Amino acid sequence: MLEISAWKVAQVVLMARELDRAEGELRAFVERLNEDEQASLVAVMWVGRESFAAEELADAIATAKNEATAPTADYLLGSPHMSDHLENGMEELGMSLSDAEDDLVRGG
Secondary structure: OOOOOHHHHHHHHHHHHOHHHHHHHHHHHHHHOOHHHHHHHHHHHHHHOOOOOHHHHHHHHHHHHHOOOOOHHHHHHOOOOHHHHHHHHHHHOOOOOHHHHHHHHOOO
16 A cells, blocks of 8 residues: 555655756655655656556565665656656556646645
8 A cells, every 4th residue: 555645746746847946845855754655655656667567566665665775865866757757656556646736736
């Protein structure tokens, strides 16, 4: 089961799209997430880039926890197309980020 809310994933996606202006914010946001949320975020990205299938989410989360050697923010920021992979991963898991993104953009 995913241990991070769609809202938090949407927040990361939106900040990643504005990296030139929001890298510090993105780093701080990811660093404030707990270990389970960070592992889930990495797992969603892996599902989105097809390293794991949606039905392998639990394995992806366990792998993210077991193989975490660098700070999660560094790992995510070093991953090309991170925002696209996060969006694709959430879609593969049957969760849309559209409503959460709309709420964030509107300041909800």
